[in-house]
Amino acid sequence: MRCPACNEIGKDKVIDSRLTESGGAIRRRRVCQACNRRFTTKERAEEELRIAVVKKDGSRVRFRRDKIMAGIQHACYKLPIVDTDIEAMTDDIEGELFRDHDREVTSREVGECVARKLRDVNHVAYVRFMSVFKEFNHVSEFAEEIQRVEDHAATASPDQQSLFGD
Numbered sequence: 001m002r003c004p005a006c007n008e009i010g011k012d013k014v015i016d017s018r019l020t021e022s023g024g025a026i027r028r029r030r031v032c033q034a035c036n037r038r039f040t041t042k043e044r045a046e047e048e049l050r051i052a053v054v055k056k057d058g059s060r061v062r063f064r065r066d067k068i069m070a071g072i073q074h075a076c077y078k079l080p081i082v083d084t085d086i087e088a089m090t091d092d093i094e095g096e097l098f099r100d101h102d103r104e105v106t107s108r109e110v111g112e113c114v115a116r117k118l119r120d121v122n123h124v125a126y127v128r129f130m131s132v133f134k135e136f137n138h139v140s141e142f143a144e145e146i147q148r149v150e151d152h153a154a155t156a157s158p159d160q161q162s163l164f165g166d
């Protein structure tokens, strides 16, 4: 690879290699043997390995990890669940879906996978997720709907603010 300091190609050597905290990428520390400059590269799975999500109406959208994470974040809103837990759950879900599905997965399967994870982690988050997932059948739609309701709740009176009645 090209050295960002001296532009020499192919003179770099990997001196350290480790998984990122989430496990979703590998960070490699490299040294350029031409100029001794050290730099870091981050490696992720290629986009073409990605799978398509088949929605209820038959349309396909690209699988998006950030949508899964947003859905989980919304379900965990104000619950004692830290960001690293949410990231770990997202990693598990992504890993499971990619392991069990070749090219496509239905939105229902994605949602069920998210639901299983949430059920293991926090009951309230699980119930929240399920109550909306049944209606929308897709995590991204769920996230969008919750956002809409939260935006509305911000301007509503206090007794109307509890979306899920908990």
Ligand SMILES: [Zn+2]
Pocket (backbone or CB within 6 Å): 003, 004, 005, 006, 007, 008, 032, 033, 034, 035, 036, 037
């Ligand atoms: Zn160099």
